[in-house]
Amino acid sequence: MAAPIFFCLQLLCFAFTVIRTRAQPPGTWELLVQNAGIASMHTAVTRWNTVVLIDRTDIGASNLSLPNGVCRIDPNDLALTTDCYAHSALLDLETNTIRPLMILTDTWCSSGQFLPDGTLLHSGGWNDGNTKFRTFTPCINTSSCDWEELPNTTSLHQGDGDNEGDNMYPYVHLLPQGNLFIFANNQSVLYDYVNNTVVLDFPQLEGGSRSYPSAGSSAMLALEGNYSTATIIICGGAQYDAFNNQSVNSTAKGSCGRIVATDPNPIWEMEEMPLVRIMGDMVMLPTGDVLIINGAQAGSQGYGLATNQCLTPVLYQPDQLEGSPFVTLNPGSIPRLYHSTANLLPDGRVLLSGSNTHYYYTFDGDFPTELRIEAFSPEYLAADNTNLRPVVTKTPKTVQYGNLYNVYVTVSSPISQACEVEVNFASAPFATHSFSQGQRLVKLGVTRVVSQVNGEYRIVFQAPPNGMVAPPGYYMMFVVNQGVPSVARWVQLTS
Secondary structure, three states, X not given: XXXXXXXXXXXXXXXXOOOOOOOOOOOEEEEEEOOOOOOXXXXXXXXXXXXXEEOOOXXXXXXXXXXXXXXXXXXXXXXXXXXXXXXXXXXXXXXXXXXXXXXOOOOOOOEEEEOOOOOEEEEOOOHHHOOOEEEEOOOOOOOOOOEEEOOOOOOOOOOOHHHHOOOEOOEEEEOOOOOEEEEXXXXXXXXXXXXXXXXXXXXXXXXXXXXXXXXXXEEEOOEOOOOOOOEEEEEOOOOOOOOOOOOOOOEOOOEEEEEEOOOOOOOEEEEEOOOOOEOOEEEEOOOOOEEEEOOEEEEOOXXXXXXXXXXXXXXXXXXXXXXXXXXXXXXXXXXXXXXXXXXXXXXXXXXXXXXXXXXXXXXXXXXOOOOOEEEEEOHHHOHHHHHHOOEEEEOOOEXXXXXXXXEEEEOOOOOOOHHHEEEEEEOOOEEEOOEEEOOOEEEEXXXXXXXXXXXXXXXXXXXXXXXXXXXXXEEEEEEEEOOEEOOOEEEEEEO
């Protein structure tokens, strides 16, 4: 007898939300590391299930020593010319242990991105780090790999919030047609980087500035279907000129702007969050929903310029057709304000690290330097969803653009329709200053689901069509069943 094959007819497949009566808001918290030794203002997850944590160097002593009596000698350092402390570290997610790493020059307010081979390219910083590129090549044996500093480049100019306005750390998204959506302050453009041309000026976003030092956060919603549509969302921010006026008590913004950047006549649609928020982080979850987390409810970015911590995460459900798209989640207990980060993990949790509202490490006052690392588990990881959670048993390690592949899973509850299952690629972004650089979620085409023996299913999916939809590199591949994701497998996407 032939194995049953389930095909998904789009007109017969409906999205639905299960409404539960809850004793408390959804989501749970877990403390992973009591003392990481550094407060990570830049964070990235590697394909070996480790996490690169980066602070800055010109701050004097951290709480993590370099190993074996090693010290960094830097005559340009503004705090310690002989520095025996680590300002970067590697977190092993399997053991929750920390290994110090050695960065040679100042990384304050830098940027980063993973290259196609999985190497983390890290650019710029402050002082003697302003002209530097660095690489970190992750390794299986976490006791060996470390930072490599490349020769000087031309100056990578870091802006100055005092005289350049709310234009720093712009939000940049690669659209599936190959152009860049670039947003700063309250304005945005469509930029053709190949021909160095501004293709389109988008309408101005209402409600004032939204980027550093008045940042909210931004994400591009999941790319799916024929990948012709890209929607950008920007939420929160500070009041106008809050940074320059040192307005620590001015209420943050609660509005969100949403725009279809690929529309020939794009307009901003406004929505209102249940909470106001400055310097939050937006994390694309494997399901396509957006987690908004971290930040404060008053003030601006900068040292000591925010108050009223925002401990309550919010879930944004972009496909919610009725009622509010926002769901208020279970609040945490650790304030994460300036220089904090949030990153999606391969098991579907979200890693929270950092927060330092002081120039140096300071462990007293209202918002002390935060060395703890924790994880937030969205509701899809709740125990009552265990029977829906797929377990990936076999998957390709490498996929090429446009080709068909199989992934094998087991699920406790039988899969009845192919349209209940998704295969989604999630990038590993570089998170810093309320924006995850390079973040994208690509929903792949699932052509069929074949029931195998012993409760296993073979899911046939098609890799992304090109590097504009999904740039080459390593992705977390999640199989999502009725809104519940598997633990991801790392897959390399190549041409």
